[in-house]
Amino acid sequence: MTSDAAGGSRPGETTVRVGVLGCGHVGGALVEMLERDAEAIAARTGIRFEVAAVAVRMLSRHVGAGRDELFTEDAQSVATESSTDILVELIGGLEPARTLITGALKAGKAVVTANKELLANHGAELHRVAEEAGRDLLYEAAVAGAIPLLRALSVSLAGENIIRLMGIVNGTTNYILSEMSGARISYAAALAEAASRGYAEADPTSDVEGYDAAAKAAILAGLAFNAEVTASDVFREGIADVSLSDIEFAERLGYVVKLLVIAERHGEGPKESIGVRVHPAMLPVDHPLASVHGPFNAVFVEGEHSGELMFYGQGAGGAPTASAVLGDLIEAARNLGGPRRPAPPPPRAVAIRPIEELLTQYYVAIDVADRPGVLAAVATVFGSHDVSIRSMEQVGLKTEARIIFLTHMASEAAMRATLHDLAGLDAVERVSGFLRVIGPER
Amino acid sequence: MTSDAAGGSRPGETTVRVGVLGCGHVGGALVEMLERDAEAIAARTGIRFEVAAVAVRMLSRHVGAGRDELFTEDAQSVATESSTDILVELIGGLEPARTLITGALKAGKAVVTANKELLANHGAELHRVAEEAGRDLLYEAAVAGAIPLLRALSVSLAGENIIRLMGIVNGTTNYILSEMSGARISYAAALAEAASRGYAEADPTSDVEGYDAAAKAAILAGLAFNAEVTASDVFREGIADVSLSDIEFAERLGYVVKLLVIAERHGEGPKESIGVRVHPAMLPVDHPLASVHGPFNAVFVEGEHSGELMFYGQGAGGAPTASAVLGDLIEAARNLGGPRRPAPPPPRAVAIRPIEELLTQYYVAIDVADRPGVLAAVATVFGSHDVSIRSMEQVGLKTEARIIFLTHMASEAAMRATLHDLAGLDAVERVSGFLRVIGPER
Numbered sequence: 001m002t003s004d005a006a007g008g009s010r011p012g013e014t015t016v017r018v019g020v021l022g023c024g025h026v027g028g029a030l031v032e033m034l035e036r037d038a039e040a041i042a043a044r045t046g047i048r049f050e051v052a053a054v055a056v057r058m059l060s061r062h063v064g065a066g067r068d069e070l071f072t073e074d075a076q077s078v079a080t081e082s083s084t085d086i087l088v089e090l091i092g093g094l095e096p097a098r099t100l101i102t103g104a105l106k107a108g109k110a111v112v113t114a115n116k117e118l119l120a121n122h123g124a125e126l127h128r129v130a131e132e133a134g135r136d137l138l139y140e141a142a143v144a145g146a147i148p149l150l151r152a153l154s155v156s157l158a159g160e161n162i163i164r165l166m167g168i169v170n171g172t173t174n175y176i177l178s179e180m181s182g183a184r185i186s187y188a189a190a191l192a193e194a195a196s197r198g199y200a201e202a203d204p205t206s207d208v209e210g211y212d213a214a215a216k217a218a219i220l221a222g223l224a225f226n227a228e229v230t231a232s233d234v235f236r237e238g239i240a241d242v243s244l245s246d247i248e249f250a251e252r253l254g255y256v257v258k259l260l261v262i263a264e265r266h267g268e269g270p271k272e273s274i275g276v277r278v279h280p281a282m283l284p285v286d287h288p289l290a291s292v293h294g295p296f297n298a299v300f301v302e303g304e305h306s307g308e309l310m311f312y313g314q315g316a317g318g319a320p321t322a323s324a325v326l327g328d329l330i331e332a333a334r335n336l337g338g339p340r341r342p343a344p345p346p347p348r349a350v351a352i353r354p355i356e357e358l359l360t361q362y363y364v365a366i367d368v369a370d371r372p373g374v375l376a377a378v379a380t381v382f383g384s385h386d387v388s389i390r391s392m393e394q395v396g397l398k399t400e401a402r403i404i405f406l407t408h409m410a411s412e413a414a415m416r417a418t419l420h421d422l423a424g425l426d427a428v429e430r431v432s433g434f435l436r437v438i439g440p441e442r
Numbered sequence: 443m444t445s446d447a448a449g450g451s452r453p454g455e456t457t458v459r460v461g462v463l464g465c466g467h468v469g470g471a472l473v474e475m476l477e478r479d480a481e482a483i484a485a486r487t488g489i490r491f492e493v494a495a496v497a498v499r500m501l502s503r504h505v506g507a508g509r510d511e512l513f514t515e516d517a518q519s520v521a522t523e524s525s526t527d528i529l530v531e532l533i534g535g536l537e538p539a540r541t542l543i544t545g546a547l548k549a550g551k552a553v554v555t556a557n558k559e560l561l562a563n564h565g566a567e568l569h570r571v572a573e574e575a576g577r578d579l580l581y582e583a584a585v586a587g588a589i590p591l592l593r594a595l596s597v598s599l600a601g602e603n604i605i606r607l608m609g610i611v612n613g614t615t616n617y618i619l620s621e622m623s624g625a626r627i628s629y630a631a632a633l634a635e636a637a638s639r640g641y642a643e644a645d646p647t648s649d650v651e652g653y654d655a656a657a658k659a660a661i662l663a664g665l666a667f668n669a670e671v672t673a674s675d676v677f678r679e680g681i682a683d684v685s686l687s688d689i690e691f692a693e694r695l696g697y698v699v700k701l702l703v704i705a706e707r708h709g710e711g712p713k714e715s716i717g718v719r720v721h722p723a724m725l726p727v728d729h730p731l732a733s734v735h736g737p738f739n740a741v742f743v744e745g746e747h748s749g750e751l752m753f754y755g756q757g758a759g760g761a762p763t764a765s766a767v768l769g770d771l772i773e774a775a776r777n778l779g780g781p782r783r784p785a786p787p788p789p790r791a792v793a794i795r796p797i798e799e800l801l802t803q804y805y806v807a808i809d810v811a812d813r814p815g816v817l818a819a820v821a822t823v824f825g826s827h828d829v830s831i832r833s834m835e836q837v838g839l840k841t842e843a844r845i846i847f848l849t850h851m852a853s854e855a856a857m858r859a860t861l862h863d864l865a866g867l868d869a870v871e872r873v874s875g876f877l878r879v880i881g882p883e884r
Contacts, residue, residue, distance in 0.1 A: 046784035148598030156590030156769035323747035327598035
């Protein structure tokens with residue numbers, strides 16, 4: 001960091017030199033923004049960012065577009081070279097990102113990253129390294145793209161007793177579910193549509209199976225509850241089993257189907273536990289999250305004092321994600337003179353609440369042989385596990401019937417035992433639909 | 443600020459002493475929260491807040507409830523006394539708040555305030571005092587209650603090229619408009635309902651005439667565009683002239699009526715100007731702000747890179763507002779070691795765009811004598827000012843008719859000339875409805 005008259009900066013301005021790892025979708029947008037808008041950003045913030053070096057995988061792809069001297073294949077030297085103040089890591093994945101970030105922090109640089117996978121698996125370790133180095137580790141862009149959510153949790157709501165956090169943080173699955181509902185098409189057709197529009201990757205597993213959302217859930221829960229939460233602590237179910245029939249039933253009952261991340265705090269003191277889960281769920285149509293469509297993201301936060309808050313915006317894309325990185329760069333630049341004190345306490349080790357202890361309502365669709373006595377047999381199974389039925393509806397198929405149940409609040413353990421026993425009934429062909437239901441009983 | 447082992451704090455904790463001016467709705471909630479939750483807040487943040495003194499208007503109202511020693515009528519001594527680190531100002535109004543805040547900053551304290559009126563009228567001056575003193579002046583609670591919006595604008599989006607900001611920031615008027623629509627009642631009836639539920643004050647002028655929203659608009663525009671904007675720069679119209687008939691027409695046409703604050707930046711360099719306005723408007727029913735009901739607030743921000751963002755939550759109330767104050771206290775406490783550098787540049791003097799230059803669509807309802815030739819005469823007036831009509835509908839009243847126009851984009855100057863000439867037509871009884879219309883032409 002050089003102050004005032006140095007290196008092309010104006011009086012009152014500070015020049016901050018930035019190294020960037022990765023120049024793909026987000027990195028490219030960031031470098032372009034920092035170069036093209038340098039003057040405007042300096043006028044708005046007093047900070048003149050200079051891109052000092054950009055590490056790329058294949059140099060040959062980046063030469064000849066001007067500024068050839070910026071690019072290098074030597075990520076290690078960009079991470080630790082002495083002339084930069086802040087390292088931006090946008091290569092993703094666990095390694096070499098973890099080693100490079102650790103090296104940069106130890107070399108006295110602030111680090112800004114969008115690497116959700118790394119944060120969700122080694123967040124606590126990296127926070128310790130940052131704290132020991134007295135340097136910022138910021139990652140607004142890792143969750144919900146452009147939405148300034150993580151800084152809200154870590155500063156504005158740092159003192160708030162957050163009770164619950166619920167959000168839509170994966171644009172691919174939200175697009176697929178929106179398309180199934182809007183165009184009345186199957187999951188497979190909607191997935192193909194998403195792929196053709198560039199909303200789903202060639203291998204969509206990380207999105208549709210909920211791994212991407214689970215990593216973000218771990219990061220959000222960690223910040224909201226100041227706790228050590230890793231991706232492996234997150235209960236996870238994807239959307240591949242959601243059928244158009246489920247969505248149509250949901251809508252008839254006043255719900256929409258969304259892939260939600262939910263983090264909740266239970267109990268106090270030694271009895272405290274945190275439940276973190278990702279799964280498709282039925283959400284009342286009048287809930288603020290229900291109208292978050294297509295590739296948009298939104299996160300709903302409930303605090304004891306703040307009440308209900310919602311943050312909404314673009315969850316992905318080069319420019320929106322680069323915008324979040326820029327916000328972190330400004331924060332980090334303002335802190336370069338020295339870390340802010342007191343630093344928040346290190347994340348706490350808190351018990352993770354097993355999914356079996358979840359209390360919620362359920363939607364269950366069962367395909368059965370269409371003959372007398374079946375309903376009684378099925379209802380008996382629910383009753384034997386104390387799962388109370390709120391509503392039931394039977395729809396004729398050809399030689400079969402489908403029975404749709406909504407339950408009252410029940411434990412996941414009881415629901416699982418119910419599903420197990422139902423599958424064992426002669427008359428039951430299969431459980432064709434299963435969703436957790438959000439919201440007050442209606 | 444005392445570190446570590448001092449004053450009851452634990453290792454790693456910092457004790458921060460807070461003076462509070464005002465102990466009404468928000469102040470009372472804040473003091474109760476800081477006292478009751480001191481332990482929990484310290485565990486979450488590493489900061490142990492101690493309320494050192496609370497200045498009140500009538501000491502007799504606050505004695506006998508325990509902690510009598512906290513209260514005093516001497517606001518001046520609370521503002522400047524040497525043992526506190528941060529002053530929280532919650533008395534509102536211009537004076538003595540302005541003098542007390544200035545004194546506290548000069549005495550080396552950070553200041554947290556919820557005083558929108560003061561910020562909207564003397565914000566630039568107070569920012570200068572804070573900058574010279576090297577102390578924080580934070581006011582998240584002044585706009586949109588619990589919603590962490592101002593920090594998002596001043597940190598996360600500090601480098602973003604914000605194009606437009608549009609929000610619902612007054613809960614009273616939003617409640618009244620929601621009630622008119624939901625219960626099909628008149629403005630007067632909805633206002634009475636709001637008063638009986640405690641959503642409107644005995645003198646509702648500041649809310650219903652848009653003064654409260656205009657002060658918030660000035661603060662938001664100032665932060666979004668880093669510009670000097672005062673309440674007097676804001677074009678302002680209240681909701682008292684919105685009729686149930688306007689709302690019903692709006693709904694039939696696919697709109698809802700909301701009191702909006704809108705701030706927009708036009709042009710670049712010497713041609714740059716900022717338009718800031720508060721008025722009721724027709725908003726497309728599928729716009730994210732359209733489903734913000736009752737006392738909730740929401741602000742929609744459009745950035746060049748970030749795209750569309752929305753922030754939603756409780757805009758008023760003791761506990762939500764106190765939650766926002768707590769966020770600022772944490773930020774200020776973390777900065778007590780020294781101000782963050784570089785500080786943002788001082789707000790710029792930017793031209794305010796006159797309302798006459800606004801380009802928007804309009805809804806106009808005109809009550810006319812129900813006789814042949816009237817429509818032609820009225821349409822001629824629109825045409826003579828180049829205001830192009832998008833749709834027209836005539837509704838019979840008794841001996842009169844009401845004609846409802848939606849226009850294409852037109853300038854406010856042309857629209858005003860049109861209204862002036864319409865009022866001069868023999869056949870026109872009155873202009874019974876007038877609203878600006880948001881959104882793309884449809």
